[in-house]
Amino acid sequence: MVVLKGRVWKFGDDVDTDVIIPAKYLRSVDKTVWPKHVLEGLDPEFSSKIKPGDIIVAGKNFGCGSSREQAALAIKWAGAAAVVAESFARIFFRNAINNGLPLIEAKGISKAVGEGDVIEIDLDSGGVKTKNGALRSAPLPPFLQEILKSGGLVNYYKAHNK
Amino acid sequence: MGSTAVEKIISSALGRKVSEGEFVEAPVDFAYFHDGTGPLVIDALDEMGVDRINDKEKVGIVFDHSVPPYNDQGATLQAKVRRFARAQGIPRFHDLGDGICHQVIPEKGYVAPGQIVFGADSHTCTLGAFGIFSTGVGATDLAYILATGKTWMKVPETLMVECAGVLDDRVSSKDLILEIVRVIGTDGATYKALEFAGGAVRAMSQASRMTMSNMAVEMGAKTGFIEADDKTAVFLNRPDGKRFKTDRPVPKIEVDAGRLEPQVACPGSVANVKPISEVEGVHIDQAFLGSCTNGRYEDLYEAARLLRHRKIHRDTRMIVIPASKETYIDAQRDGLLDVFLEAGAIIGVTGCGPCLGVHMGVIGENEVCISTSNRNFIGRMGARSSSVYLASPQAVAASAIEGKITDPRRV
Missing domain, CATH: 3.30.499.10 (Aconitase, domain 3)
Incomplete structure (x- = not known):
């Protein structure tokens, strides 16, 4: 059983990948640039506030827009343990799983938690514990859980193509 | 079934x-x-x-x-x-x-x-x-x-x-x-x-x-x-x-396509769409015609129809970028590029151009762009305080002429 416990940073609906990592930082051979600008479009100071193990909570359609995988990488490398949202845009969803960043789609999460709350996520069951009670969500299909547990699609490929 | x-x-x-x-x-x-x-x-x-x-x-x-x-x-x-x-x-x-x-x-x-x-x-x-x-x-x-x-x-x-x-x-x-x-x-x-x-x-x-x-x-x-x-x-x-x-x-x-007037997606969300009559008159600093949404020959043709023998407003810059080399060659052959140049537009090299806000027409603090592209997220085309209105090639051309958002049916 994989349980993650972390402090919440809260965002709204339709957080797009341009605000997660503006395009001007993408053309860089130095990948450490990306987490330094994570979510800069909404909060220019965010990269200095987030601590390893924190959890991002958002409304509907998180990660909409561009397919830039740097959005998932910036969040992961900034230290976020997971993203919990009302819903995710599909390309971001795939990118996050492919890079081993856990996502939980939990209806009602926006109302149930506030910034700074501590929540607990059970990745196997999809359950989220908040101070206002527990939320249930559908767990990922088994093969997606396997990709996640492998640490991403690259490792999954290596494990299945020896 | x-x-x-x-x-x-x-x-x-x-x-x-x-x-x-x-x-x-x-x-x-x-x-x-x-x-x-x-x-x-x-x-x-x-x-x-x-x-x-x-x-x-x-x-x-x-x-x-x-x-x-x-x-x-x-x-x-x-x-x-x-x-x-x-x-x-x-x-x-x-x-x-x-x-x-x-x-x-x-x-x-x-x-x-x-x-x-x-x-x-x-x-x-x-x-x-x-x-x-x-x-x-x-x-x-x-x-x-x-x-x-x-x-x-x-x-x-x-x-x-x-x-x-x-x-x-x-x-x-x-x-x-x-x-x-x-x-x-x-x-x-x-x-x-x-x-x-x-x-x-x-x-x-x-x-x-x-x-x-x-x-x-x-x-x-x-x-x-x-x-x-x-x-x-x-x-x-x-x-x-x-x-x-x-x-x-x-x-x-x-x-019902038959009852539609020109539409504009207002800044911040692509779904923030209003009939152009509700946003006419908004000052624009830049007009962009191009991108994978609207950079094709017919888009350039429709914009050129409005721009022929007219000038882009002195407070506005217009950037035109054909979606491909093929489009560029066709537009050049048919004189569309001359129309844009004579109207005062800048023609860029084929590609995504300023759509994603990194070059070829990035907009500054508090600037406003009307664009034929597909996204108007915060800071998409430049500064965080800048804003993007999404519209048709016709509306972008009409707005470039007037220096403000304009219904292309009135030009």
Whole structure:
């Protein structure tokens, strides 16, 4: 059983990948640039506030827009343990799983938690514990859980193509 | 019980009947990426330990995001992709200046109706306009496809958008798709296939249909499917391919194209769409005509119709970028570029241009741009405090002349 416990940073609906990592930082051979600008479009100071193990909570359609995988990488490398949202845009969803960043789609999460709350996520069951009670969500299909547990699609490929 | 066109495409590829909601591992007929996503695709292949990709004949690479590169690191990253293309012997490699990937891939006829196509760019849904199941993914997904020739996906539900009526003069498929985004919202089609149908869509040119399909992702959709017909075959120069039709009941939205006035998506959200009459008069600093949404010949032609013998307002700059070299040559031959230059516009090199806010027309603090592109997120085209209004080529041209948002029917 994989349980993650972390402090919440809260965002709204339709957080797009341009605000997660503006395009001007993408053309860089130095990948450490990306987490330094994570979510800069909404909060220019965010990269200095987030601590390893924190959890991002958002409304509907998180990660909409561009397919830039740097959005998932910036969040992961900034230290976020997971993203919990009302819903995710599909390309971001795939990118996050492919890079081993856990996502939980939990209806009602926006109302149930506030910034700074501590929540607990059970990745196997999809359950989220908040101070206002527990939320249930559908767990990922088994093969997606396997990709996640492998640490991403690259490792999954290596494990299945020896 | 019939099937949706998208179910039929996937069933045909797998050799067994599939239905919406099923997870499948499907073979991919064609996959492509650009200079923006390419470096991460190559990194993922390296990490996977893949020396040779699965089938170099099923791959396209088009440099379109940084044309030409605007910093040394961008140039270095492009050189990396160029070396990869040569080492793998990829024949369908388009270096700087050939155009935007979603334009070049169909223009060259690399794809055909009935195929499954994946691209490492969110606007890969544009190719749905050719009766293709096409969708965007990230770089690692694309690397997996290059390595194995297949990928996992969930067979999507179809949401049919039936467009009746005939568009008025100076009202375009861009206005129609903006109206549809307003109705469906930014996530109303998440994980679904949108299918555009009805008299208005059948009557449209293939280029106009691409504008519709291009914006499917702005509603969260996987693809923006349109049934292929003879116009599709002519555009692709591909008489082959399989034409599939949806022949079972699916959820449907109806839109009357005949009653539509020009539409504008106001800053912050693509679904923040209003009739142009409600936003007329807003001052603009820049007008941009181009992108994978509206950089085709007919878009340039419609804008030039309004700009001929007129001047762009002195408080406004206008940037015009043809979507491909082919478009550029056609526009030059027919004198459209002269019209833009004489009106005072700047013509850029073919590519994505300023759409993603990194070069060729970045906007400053508090500046306002009216653009034919597809996204108006916070800071999309420049400073965080800048704003973007999305509109048709006609509305962008009319607004450039007046220096403020203007209904093209009044110019």
